[in-house]
Every structure is written in structure tokens, then in C-alpha cells.
Amino acid sequence: MELTGAEITIRCLQEEGVEYVFGYPGGAVLFIYDELFKQEKVKHVLVRHEQAAVHAADGYARSTEKVGVALVTSGPGVTNAVTGIATAYMDSIPMLVISGQVPTSFIGEDAFQEVDAVGITRPCVKHNFLVKDVKDLASTLKKAFYLAKSGRPGPVLVDIPKDVSNHKVEFEYPSTVNIRSYHPQTTGDANLVKQAAQMLLEAKRPMVYAGGGVILSDASKQLTELVRLIDAPCTNTLMGLGGYPASDKQFVGMLGMHGTYEANMGMQNCDVLLAVGARFDDRVIGNVAHFNSVPRKIIHLDIDPASISKRVKVDVPLVGDVGSVLTDLIKVLKSSKQKPDAAAHKDWWKQIDEWRSANSLSYKNSIELIKPQFVIETLHKITRGDAFITSDVGQHQMWAAQYYKFDKPRRWINSGGLGTMGFGLPAAMGVQLAHPGETVACVTGEGSIQMNIQELSTCKQFNLPIKVIALNNRYLGMVRQWQEFFHGNRYSQSYMDALPDFVKLAEAYGHVGILVEKPSDVEGALQEAFARKDELVFLDFRTDSTENVYPMVPGGKGLSEVILAEDL
Amino acid sequence: MRHIISLLMANEAGALSRVSGLFSARGYNIESLTVAPTEDATLSRMTIVTRGSDEVIEQINKQLNKLVDVVSVMDLSDGDHIERELMLVKVRAEGADREELKRMSDIFRGQVIDVSDKTYTIELTGAGSKLDSFLQAIDRKLILETVRTGASGIGRGERILKI
Numbered sequence: 001m002e003l004t005g006a007e008i009t010i011r012c013l014q015e016e017g018v019e020y021v022f023g024y025p026g027g028a029v030l031f032i033y034d035e036l037f038k039q040e041k042v043k044h045v046l047v048r049h050e051q052a053a054v055h056a057a058d059g060y061a062r063s064t065e066k067v068g069v070a071l072v073t074s075g076p077g078v079t080n081a082v083t084g085i086a087t088a089y090m091d092s093i094p095m096l097v098i099s100g101q102v103p104t105s106f107i108g109e110d111a112f113q114e115v116d117a118v119g120i121t122r123p124c125v126k127h128n129f130l131v132k133d134v135k136d137l138a139s140t141l142k143k144a145f146y147l148a149k150s151g152r153p154g155p156v157l158v159d160i161p162k163d164v165s166n167h168k169v170e171f172e173y174p175s176t177v178n179i180r181s182y183h184p185q186t187t188g189d190a191n192l193v194k195q196a197a198q199m200l201l202e203a204k205r206p207m208v209y210a211g212g213g214v215i216l217s218d219a220s221k222q223l224t225e226l227v228r229l230i231d232a233p234c235t236n237t238l239m240g241l242g243g244y245p246a247s248d249k250q251f252v253g254m255l256g257m258h259g260t261y262e263a264n265m266g267m268q269n270c271d272v273l274l275a276v277g278a279r280f281d282d283r284v285i286g287n288v289a290h291f292n293s294v295p296r297k298i299i300h301l302d303i304d305p306a307s308i309s310k311r312v313k314v315d316v317p318l319v320g321d322v323g324s325v326l327t328d329l330i331k332v333l334k335s336s337k338q339k340p341d342a343a344a345h346k347d348w349w350k351q352i353d354e355w356r357s358a359n360s361l362s363y364k365n366s367i368e369l370i371k372p373q374f375v376i377e378t379l380h381k382i383t384r385g386d387a388f389i390t391s392d393v394g395q396h397q398m399w400a401a402q403y404y405k406f407d408k409p410r411r412w413i414n415s416g417g418l419g420t421m422g423f424g425l426p427a428a429m430g431v432q433l434a435h436p437g438e439t440v441a442c443v444t445g446e447g448s449i450q451m452n453i454q455e456l457s458t459c460k461q462f463n464l465p466i467k468v469i470a471l472n473n474r475y476l477g478m479v480r481q482w483q484e485f486f487h488g489n490r491y492s493q494s495y496m497d498a499l500p501d502f503v504k505l506a507e508a509y510g511h512v513g514i515l516v517e518k519p520s521d522v523e524g525a526l527q528e529a530f531a532r533k534d535e536l537v538f539l540d541f542r543t544d545s546t547e548n549v550y551p552m553v554p555g556g557k558g559l560s561e562v563i564l565a566e567d568l
Numbered sequence: 569m570r571h572i573i574s575l576l577m578a579n580e581a582g583a584l585s586r587v588s589g590l591f592s593a594r595g596y597n598i599e600s601l602t603v604a605p606t607e608d609a610t611l612s613r614m615t616i617v618t619r620g621s622d623e624v625i626e627q628i629n630k631q632l633n634k635l636v637d638v639v640s641v642m643d644l645s646d647g648d649h650i651e652r653e654l655m656l657v658k659v660r661a662e663g664a665d666r667e668e669l670k671r672m673s674d675i676f677r678g679q680v681i682d683v684s685d686k687t688y689t690i691e692l693t694g695a696g697s698k699l700d701s702f703l704q705a706i707d708r709k710l711i712l713e714t715v716r717t718g719a720s721g722i723g724r725g726e727r728i729l730k731i
């Protein structure tokens with residue numbers, strides 16, 4: 001039977017098992033919205049701003065292993081979506097964004113609500129398509145899903161002109177897809193795997209540094225097994241948290257700019273480093289020359305060859321999927337007669353424990369002022385470490401990463417690569433929809449939350465009982481911290497004056513708001529909030545406005561050139 | 569170091585902008601870029617001349633390979649190859665200069681492909697350095713305009729870039 005482009009679009013989403021589409025209607029997508037209306041399989045979540053649609057699809061994808069889907073109209077619809085797309089791109093999140101476009105005959109005429117969506121998004125998508133003919137629509141959508149989730153995942157945009165969504169063609173959803181120029185390598189080279197195994201067995205001071213690739217590959221099990229097998233300390237990047245259980249004794253915490261002392265010192269002083277699905281980001285290894293000033297062998301496992309030897313020269317490149325290559329590596333290690341060098345490792349662990357005893361995450365609690373670290377620790381306690389935590393960007397994000405000990409993957413949802421303020425609340429919507437009945441909390445700041453606060457309305461409409469944990473320090477705290485450290489305490493535009501009454505604001509949207517001003521009220525307030533299982537509760541914690549995030553490796557410095565908390 | 573990179577890519581709308589966008593976004597340098605369809609109409613072949621350290625060139629190759637439209641990439645500078653560039657030069661050709669320009673064109677194995685009372689248009693093919701030498705060899709004041717295609721390259725013998 002012949003179907004219109006709009007019908008085909010919806011049928012493709014159904015074929016792919018898409019549960020939710022996050023979107024916002026407009027002229028160019030009216031035919032598609034009309035078809036959405038006529039069916040029930042694919043549910044649509046109406047956001048209040050297109051950026052939020054994309055973040056919600058992103059949160060949905062990060063907390064599951066599925067592709068997130070967003071739908072926006074042409075012109076301002078798609079430009080509003082760009083921040084969300086770039087956010088997903090930087091963190092390699094599988095996503096499909098469908099945008100409406102003006103009718104093909106109008107393209108290039110500065111038509112009403114026309115923008116070159118493919119051109120604008122080109123640098124921040126894995127790939128994008130403009131569908132000029134309805135007969136290409138189904139195969140393009142099939143390709144888009146395949147590209148989004150295979151290899152190194154990423155967002156894919158499909159731009160559909162209005163007339164294409166109304167033209168008819170015989171529908172058939174392709175069962176397979178073949179793109180002759182696209183063949184990501186998933187299995188590792190057997191010789192290199194052997195070489196890596198040998199190197200790891202001979203290591204005197206081994207270290208495992210694991211990132212977002214472990215989460216994306218759903219390979220925490222393999223990672224955990226490998227780390228135990230080679231008896232190495234393991235650190236996670238901000239994107240990798242939960243990829244290795246934080247409560248395990250071989251875990252040394254997050255590394256990098258705000259990483260623990262033991263993780264950074266281990267990274268700097270190891271003799272064999274195994275990097276797994278991590279990309280040697282500048283916030284992770286700091287100054288490259290300083291990092292390279294000590295000799296060490298590096299084994300780098302990544303599905304994207306371009307991530308390997310991009311910033312740091314690598315000795316053994318392992319191109320492939322984390323899960324598949326680690327499985328091979330484990331096999332080789334298990335079949336080897338050689339065992340890790342127990343005597344050398346004993347000394348290495350002694351050294352690690354010495355660094356650990358610096359207790360770089362300790363902080364002085366207070367009975368007058370609410371310490372943000374204390375809020376996160378209490379949040380961990382009340383939720384038994386088992387919540388999905390989304391975050392915005394700033395100090396609160398770092399505290400959440402440091403003090404909420406993630407034991408499971410896909411529980412920590414944050415924007416690492418782009419660092420997008422405004423990500424937390426809409427991402428939590430996607431997470432909550434993907435996991436109804438589970439506990440979802442959004443840790444945010446009074447600055448970040450205002451970037452997508454309108455989504456409180458979406459939460460009301462779709463009954464999303466998210467707990468908003470606002471660490472309200474009345475400052476753009478992360479900016480204030482840099483100004484304190486590096487700009488002579490000149491707090492240029494980092495003070496948040498004229499803040500709304502968040503309790504009333506939450507109430508105005510039909511939710512519950514709780515103001516918390518005393519440390520002794522923190523636990524009770526959290527308990528009350530989480531007891532309200534069916535309601536969104538906005539907790540406004542008035543935290544110590546002068547608190548800083550420690551440890552800190554200042555930009556451009558080496559991993560061992562760290563600033564620890566002043567009073568340590 | 570100078571590198572000459574050849575690639576085959578799907579002949580899709582916007583494919584060229586993906587390549588040029590990649591170079592500008594990542595701050596890579598492009599000395600020249602030529603592109604045209606191949607005998608297989610679904611494929612275009614591009615030749616890019618660029619400069620960079622070994623690390624940068626390695627990234628350029630990897631990033632090009634990563635583009636979904638790019639089918640295969642070869643760094644011609646890694647082995648024996650041939651490079652050719654085409655140049656058209658329009659010169660003021662009057663009086664004694666007419667004779668001299670014709671002579672120079674012959675020495676460089678050029679051809680005069682358009683003649684008017686006062687001008688010649690000379691076609692020259694060769695490595696870029698040969699074209700440069702020609703421009704240096706003739707009187708600069710006589711040059712009215714030049715147009716160059718940028719280098720096209722191909723591997724020698726069995727070095728073949730195909731799908």
C-alpha cells in the first residue's frame with residue numbers, strides 16, 4: 001500500500017520499537033504530528049523548549065541501551081535543538097533527531113522558517129541527511145538508526161521537507177542496511193590483544209583508566225573481571241562512573257581535574273596504563289607534556305581509531321568494541337601460565353594506599369552552613385546508592401560525581417564533553433520515562449536549573465516524580481571558584497541576584513517545594529521528598545556559598561600539581 | 569611536511585562540505601583540493617594537498633576515514649606516486665614578447681590554446697613546481713591572469729585506490 005512520508009516516518013519509528021518521541025510541533029512537521037495523533041504505539045512527550053526535547057531523548061538513551069528520538073520543526077525548532085545535539089555528540093550518545101524542513105521547491109529562497117539544518121548541524125552530528133524524495137525516506141531512517149547506535153555512537157539528524165512528508169510511495173521497511181563506506185571495526189586484532197596481555201602481566205605498576213566507552217558498550221562486567229584478574233587499581237572518568245563499582249576496593253575514584261589524589265598519582269606513576277573507552281581529554285590528563293614526562297607504556301582500547309594517539313602517543317592500539325576486546329583479553333590472560341607480579345604489586349598497592357590516606361575528598365562539615373558534599377552524601381544514603389542521578393553543570397556536578405558512589409552503569413547521567421548547563425532536568429525526564437517506578441534525582445545549581453526550568457511544566461503534564469536537588473549557593477559557583485583562584489577574587493558577573501522563590505515556583509507549576517536552610521534538616525527533607533513517590537519535589541538547599549571543589553588540578557597543570565582542600 | 573591525500577567518496581550532495589568543514593573545524597591546513605566524479609558515477613575522487621606534523625597527518629587520515637560518505641583514503645605521499653596540475657595563463661603578447669612567450673611555452677611543453685591580437689592563453693600541465701617555474705621564467709608584468717586546478721595524484725604501478 002502507498003503511504004505518505006509522514007505515515008512512513010511513524011511506521012519506521014514503530015518498526016524500530018521506539019517508545020517515546022520527545023518533540024515540539026510546528027508548520028513543517030504538521031503532517032508528521034497528524035500521523036502521531038492517529039496511532040498509539042509511539043508516545044509523544046511535549047516539552048516546553050526544543051533543547052529540552054533533545055536532552056530528554058539523550059537522557060532516555062543514556063539510561064537505556066536504546067536510541068533516543070526527538071522531533072522538531074524547521075527554522076527555530078531545529079536551531080533550538082542544536083545545543084542538545086552538540087551535547088549528545090560530544091558524549092557519543094545514540095540519537096535520532098527528525099527535523100521538518102520547508103517544502104523542497106522553497107529550499108534556498110529564504111522561505112519562512114527556513115534554515116540549512118544539515119549545514120548548521122554538520123559539525124555536531126555523526127551524520128545527517130536531507131531527504132529530497134519520499135522514496136528514500138524509509139531507507140534513510142533505517143540508516144540513521146544504524147549509524148546512531150553502531151560503532152562510536154552519536155546523534156544523526158534527518159531533515160524532512162514538508163512536501164516529502166505528504167508525498168506517497170509504496171512502503172517497505174528495509175530489514176538490513178549496508179553503507180559501503182561505513183564498517184566500524186568491533187573485534188580486536190588477536191596479535192595486539194596478546195601483546196597487551198603480555199604487557200599487563202609484566203607490569204609492576206599497572207593502572208586501568210576506563211571511560212564512557214565502557215558504559216556505551218555495556219561492558220562493566222568484563223571490565224570488572226579484567227581489573228580483578230590483573231590486580232590493578234581502576235579509575236573512571238566523569239563519563240565512566242558506574243562502569244566499575246565505586247564500592248570495590250580496587251576503585252580509586254574519578255581522575256582528572258577534580259579527581260582523587262590517588263587516581264591522579266596512580267595515573268602519573270604507573271608503568272603500564274590500560275585505557276578503555278576513554279579519550280585522554282584535557283580535563284583528564286591535564287598538561288600533555290607533563291603527563292609524557294614520565295615513561296609508561298600505554299594500551300588504548302577504543303572503537304574509534306581517531307581517539308587513539310590523538311593527544312597521547314600509544315604503544316598498543318586496540319581498535320574494537322570494549323565488550324568484545326575485553327572478553328578476548330580476559331581469555332588470553334586466563335590461558336597464560338604467567339601470573340601478575342605479586343611482589344611488585346604489593347609495593348604498588350602500598351603506594352596507592354599511601355596516596356589514599358591523604359583523604360583528598362574529606363571536607364569539614366558544619367553545624368551552621370549546609371555543605372554541598374554533605375547533601376550528596378546524605379542523598380546517597382537515603383537512596384541507598386541506587387538512584388538514577390542526572391546533573392547540570394558546575395560545582396554541584398563535581399560534588400555529585402565525587403560523593404555519590406555509583407556502583408552500576410547508566411545511573412550517572414551528565415553532560416561531560418560540552419558541559420551544558422540546562423541538561424539536568426530534561427535529561428531526568430527521559431530517564432524517568434525510561435524507568436517508571438525508579439528513583440530519579442536531578443542534582444542542579446540555581447544557575448543551571450533556570451536554563452530549562454520551564455520543563456517543570458512538562459513534568460507536571462506527564463506525571464514525572466523527579467526529585468530536584470538544587471544546591472543553591474547563590475553563585476555561578478564554578479565560575480566563582482575560578483575567579484577566586486585565578487582572577488584575584490574579582491567575582492565578575494558570577495553572583496546570582498534576584499533569584500526566584502523556588503518553593504513558590506515549584507508550587508506554581510503544581511509541584512511540591514521544600515526550602516532547607518539548616519544542616520540538621522537535610523536528612524529529614526530528603527526523606528520527606530523521596531517518600532513522596534508520585535510527586536515531583538523541588539528541594540532548595542541553601543548551601544555554603546564559599547565552598548570550592550577539591551582536589552583541583554588547574555588547567556594547563558600536570559596531574560601531580562594538584563590543589564588540595566586548604567585546611568588539609 | 570607536505571602530504572598529498574587521495575580519497576573516494578559517495579557522490580552525495582554536501583559531501584564536499586563535510587570534507588572542507590572537517591579541515592576548517594579542526595584547524596587543518598588545505599593547500600589545494602580538487603574533486604570530480606569518477607568512472608563510477610556514484611563516486612567522486614578528491615585530491616587534497618595539506619601540511620602538518622606526522623601526528624596531524626595521522627589524525628587527518630583517521631578523521632577523513634571517519635566521515636560516513638568517505639569510502640577510502642590513501643596518503644599518496646606514503647609511496648611512489650605521480651602528481652599533475654593544470655594551469656591556464658593569459659599573458660599580454662605584443663611585439664617582441666609574442667615570440668618570446670611562444671618560445672618559453674614550448675620549452676615548458678605548454679600549448680597556446682587561445683590567441684588574440686594582444687593576448688595568448690597558454691595551457692601547462694605538470695607538477696606544481698614546474699608551473700611555478702614557468703611563472704618565474706616569464707616577465708611578471710605580462711601575466712594577465714592565471715588559473716590552476718590544484719594537484720591531482722595517483723599511485724604508481726599497482727598502488728591503486730579503489731573500494
Ligand SMILES: Cc1cc2nc3c(=O)[nH]c(=O)nc-3n(C[C@H](O)[C@H](O)[C@H](O)COP(=O)(O)OP(=O)(O)OC[C@H]3O[C@@H](n4cnc5c(N)ncnc54)[C@H](O)[C@@H]3O)c2cc1C
Nearest residue numbers: 211212213217238239256257258277279303322416417419
Ligand atoms: C565542569 C566540568 C568538569 C570536568 N572535570 C572532569 C574531571 O575532573 N575528570 C574527568 O574525567 N572528566 C571531567 N569532565 C568531563 C570531560 O570534559 C570529558 O567529558 C570526559 O573526561 C570524557 O570522558 P571519556 O574520556 O570517558 O570519554 P567519552 O566522551 O565518554 O568518550 C568515550 C570514548 O569511548 C569510545 N567508545 C564509545 N563506544 C565504544 C565502544 N562500544 N567500544 C570501545 N570504545 C567506545 C569513544 O570512541 C570515545 O573515545 C568535566 C566536565 C565538566 C563540564
Ligand SMILES: Cc1ncc(C[n+]2csc(CCOP(=O)(O)OP(=O)(O)O)c2C)c(N)n1
Nearest residue numbers: 394395396421445446447448475476477478
Ligand atoms: C550553557 C552554559 N553556559 C555557560 C557555562 C559556563 N559555566 C560552567 S559552570 C557555570 C556555573 C553554574 O552555576 P550553577 O548552576 O549555580 O552551579 P554551581 O557551580 O554554583 O554549583 C557556568 C556559568 C556552561 N557550562 N553552560
Ligand SMILES: [Mg+2]
Nearest residue numbers: 445446475477
Ligand atoms: Mg550555584
